[in-house]
Amino acid sequence: MTKKELRKEQTNRFIEKTIITTDLLLSSYLYDSTKMEDFLSFIANLDNKYSYVNMCLIKDQFPGASIVKSYSSWKKENVQVRKTEKGISIFRPKVIEYVVYDNKKVTKDKWTNEIKELVKNNELEVYTYTKGFTLCKVFDISQTTLPKNQYPKQYFLYFIKEDNENIEPNTKLLSLLCNFIKKHNIGITYASMGLNTSEQRFYGTNIYGIQHWIRLNDKNSITQNIYSLVKEYAHTLLGHDKSAINNIENEYQAKLVAFTVCKNLKLKGIELSSFDKFRSWVNQSTKQMRKKWINSVIFASKQFTNDFNYFLDEIEINVNKLNLSETDKINEATERE
Structure with missing residues (x-):
């Protein structure tokens, strides 16, 4: 040989x-x-x-x-x-x-x-x-x-780090996530719900043409609402049809995407729930089904993170443009004087 x-x-x-x-x-x-x-x-x-x-x-x-x-x-x-x-x-x-x-x-x-x-x-x-x-x-x-000072910038960390001392970092993160998800034609509302209810999903077209809505529980912590928001949007990234969203394998798939994204956002206090209910699907699935399932979790997590970073990158560019515009105006006014 x-x-x-x-x-x-x-x-x-x-x-x-x-x-x-x-x-x-x-x-x-x-x-x-x-x-x-x-x-x-x-x-x-x-x-x-x-x-x-x-x-x-x-x-x-x-x-x-x-x-x-x-x-x-x-x-x-x-x-x-x-x-x-x-x-x-x-x-x-x-x-x-x-x-x-x-x-x-x-x-x-x-x-x-x-x-x-x-x-x-x-x-x-x-x-x-x-x-x-x-x-x-x-x-x-x-x-x-x-x-290390030349490593690529992670924009969500940049925005949180640059936060005003009067604003809680997670509050700002939730606001940014809401704006990011709204850009994908998904409406976000708040309502008072029971403490055991994390979020609700509903569908109905309004005057702006928004059909998919996420209703967050205003009694929940900001951290929990961030997780809930990411989890609900994960269903969209995973391509889950609204008639199949509540299938146990789809629900846990979205939970895993949300956990991964929240870890990437350095969010504390997020844990995976027990897999007890999920085991019925695991027991019936094949190796190919399980591998396809976990690959979808990985790819959706990366897509969310990359898209959100791009969204924040655009914000920074627009802020810089605004600052440059203001500087130009000040310079012009100074020259006229």
Whole structure:
């Protein structure tokens, strides 16, 4: 066996073992809310949007990871990975390119010069499909020479940090979240409800065309209302139809997204409830169903965080523009004097 063949066999064995191990891990997470909390807390701290399996691989090899990229990606940003650092192994799909030529599928490794010329001139369409996985290396930002003061800004932390001393940080965060969610045509109202009621969801079109409403309990704490707001909006990100929102697997999926987002927002006092009611779905589900379910949690959490950061980024840009405009007016007035 050649070195190349040996390396390929070792990679395949590692991939097979990882899939089995992560399947078992997921089962343990779905039966134990404490283990799930630990896993979601890791996801909350990692900026990247990866599949469940890759999240497990990164957590196992580099538990403190925050932003990971390939060596070439860091290099493109003029950031150097330190020479002594060991890369983090993750799965990368093997993407196969092919064309249809003479009614036959021809993969890239079998393209003739004629086919290559047709592709180059855009006379043949190139298709792709995924065939298994290979391994690649990524590096955490802490493994680079980039100084900490140049790390990417997390805008929600920036806004909370810049808060007036007369305004509670969580109050400001709730206000920002409300404005963010309202931009997605979802109405938010408050009402006095029982202490055991966290929120209500209802549908009805008003004069502004808003159909989806979230009613928060004004007796609840601000922290609880933040969690409730994120949880309700998570149903939208997860694509839950209103007729199926109350299905136990969908309800817990939204809860896990809300927990992850709240961890990312550094919100204190948020815990996952017991998984007792959820176990009936876990017991009936297949490995594929469970993996698809947890991947949706990860991707929706990352989408929420990225979209909210973008929303706050826009606010900062608009504030800076307003400040510049005011400065220009003052300068003009000064010049006239």
